Amino acid sequence: MDKKAEIFNCGRELFLSKGFKDTNISEITKMAGIAVGTFYNYYSSKEKLFFEIYIKENEKFKKRIFESIDMDQDPVTIVRKLVGQNISAMNSNPILKEWYNRDLFRELEHYYAEGKENDDSIRSLYTGLLKKWKAEGKIRDDIDDELLPAFFDSLAYIDSHKEEIGIRHFPQLNQYLAEFIMKGLTDFQK
Structure with missing residues (x-):
């Protein structure tokens, strides 16, 4: 699975379980098995990821x-x-x-x-x-x-x-x- 899809899937899972406010980028990247910097190669912010998931x-x-x-x-x-x-x-x-x-x-x-x-x-x-x-x-x-x-x-x-x-x-x-x-x-x- 490519990294962007993995970030998306992990973000979705966390947003579903914890909500937008209580989810942070470091949790998403940890779950996805990537560095925080890698996240920013695909999404400029948690909001942008959330909007795509929404x-x-x-x-x-x-x-x-x-x-x-x-x-x-x-x-x-x-x-x-x-x-x-x-x-x-x-x-x-x-x-x-x-x-x-x-x-x-x-x-x-x-x-x-x-x-x-x-x-x-x-x-x-x-x-x-x-x-x-x-x-x-x-x-x-x-x-x-x-x-x-x-x-x-x-x-x-x-x-x-x-x-x-x-x-x-x-x-x-x-x-x-x-x-x-x-x-x-x-x-x-x-």
Whole structure:
């Protein structure tokens, strides 16, 4: 196995078991059997390694969603299932859960905003579905295409403040809000 793949695999294993914050480069290199300097031949920082691992985890998750959901169902049902699976993945995968790490979230958000791997984000899944449904007349056509995904983006921001709102209400609150958003986008007076 090449060194970069070994660093990636060891980093993934440590991020899964210890989380981003509690994993350091020296642990990754020790597990990989390489010197710390060798790490920097492949990754400029722990964050860059983590972002690459995060993207791969996100790709696997997105693929599982596509395989498990019948995309011909009505938009409300599809979004209800997507949000449910997203919440489940975030709670069960420590790497994906880092999206809610306030310190790391801004960097991940910036990474996606720069356009790197943007087509692999869950946001791109929602955006694509919303555009498709809009073109098919299944959702409102009076809302700008750039505003549509912002409704779902707001769920991530709300979820990142769950402590202030009350943890006992999550994830049910996000599921209801997603359902209310979709009903508002689909059940309207023409």
